[in-house]
Amino acid sequence: MSTSALSLASTVRLSSGCMMPLLGLGVYQNYHTAGSVVDALAAGYSGIHHLEEIENAALELPSVNQIELHPFCQQKPIVAWCRARNIVVQAYCPLIRGRMDHPTIVALAKKYNRDPAHILLRWSLQHGFSPLPKSEHKERIISNANLYDFELDGDDMAALDALDKGDEGAIQWNPIHVP
Ligand SMILES: NC(=O)c1ccc[n+]([C@@H]2O[C@H](COP(=O)([O-])OP(=O)(O)OC[C@H]3O[C@@H](n4cnc5c(N)ncnc54)[C@H](OP(=O)(O)O)[C@@H]3O)[C@@H](O)[C@H]2O)c1
Numbered sequence: 001m002s003t004s005a006l007s008l009a010s011t012v013r014l015s016s017g018c019m020m021p022l023l024g025l026g027v028y029q030n031y032h033t034a035g036s037v038v039d040a041l042a043a044g045y046s047g048i049h050h051l052e053e054i055e056n057a058a059l060e061l062p063s064v065n066q067i068e069l070h071p072f073c074q075q076k077p078i079v080a081w082c083r084a085r086n087i088v089v090q091a092y093c094p095l096i097r098g099r100m101d102h103p104t105i106v107a108l109a110k111k112y113n114r115d116p117a118h119i120l121l122r123w124s125l126q127h128g129f130s131p132l133p134k135s136e137h138k139e140r141i142i143s144n145a146n147l148y149d150f151e152l153d154g155d156d157m158a159a160l161d162a163l164d165k166g167d168e169g170a171i172q173w174n175p176i177h178v179p
Pocket residue numbers: 025026027045066067091092093094095096097098115117132133134135136137140141143144
């Protein structure tokens with residue numbers, strides 16, 4: 001897979017030639033069952049030491065690594081490791097499971113006149129991640145993809161970057177630490 005020109009374009013091409021959406025929307029895991037896409041996702045959820053085992057065994061690294069990723073849990077070491085190897089970083093829980101009431105997020109939503117979800121998803125996209133927002137509501141699924149008509153400025157990206165709490169910011173069990 002070539003990731004050298006990753007941008008806010010909405011898809012990346014996997015080594016098989018299949019296209020995978022950068023804005024994953026979760027449902028693709030269920031409905032797009034082309035082998036390579038499923039393989040790529042199944043190889044995810046990994047920490048550096050898991051991936052180093054694969055690398056040290058001279059096996060092919062996954063195309064995509066899916067980890068919890070949002071402003072409170074930015075997982076910088078594993079993100080940097082993946083970036084250095086052109087592994088797409090897919091962000092699960094990008095909406096912090098709906099806990100979007102932090103004053104910084106609320107203030108930015110007001111400033112840009114957008115939903116808090118849009119602020120979090122733009123932050124993720126502008127960092128080059130592939131966010132996987134989930135909703136049971138059609139209107140929100142559509143709305144959560146409506147992201148390409150505004151951009152967070154540098155100061156606002158920095159304000160969100162400053163929310164990182166490392167491991168303590170994770171909202172669910174973090175499999176990257178499994179031995
Ligand atoms: N690989 C893994 O181990 C792993 C772990 C966790 C999750 N995931 C995947 O990551 C994806 C998302 O994760 P997630 O569901 O845990 O977290 P999430 O996408 O951060 O949050 C989902 C929550 O946000 C709410 N929501 C969605 N859009 C909203 C909006 N516009 N405004 C307000 N609230 C909104 C949803 O409520 P409503 O449904 O009521 O809209 C739901 O409660 C899923 O596809 C999941 O399968 C993977």
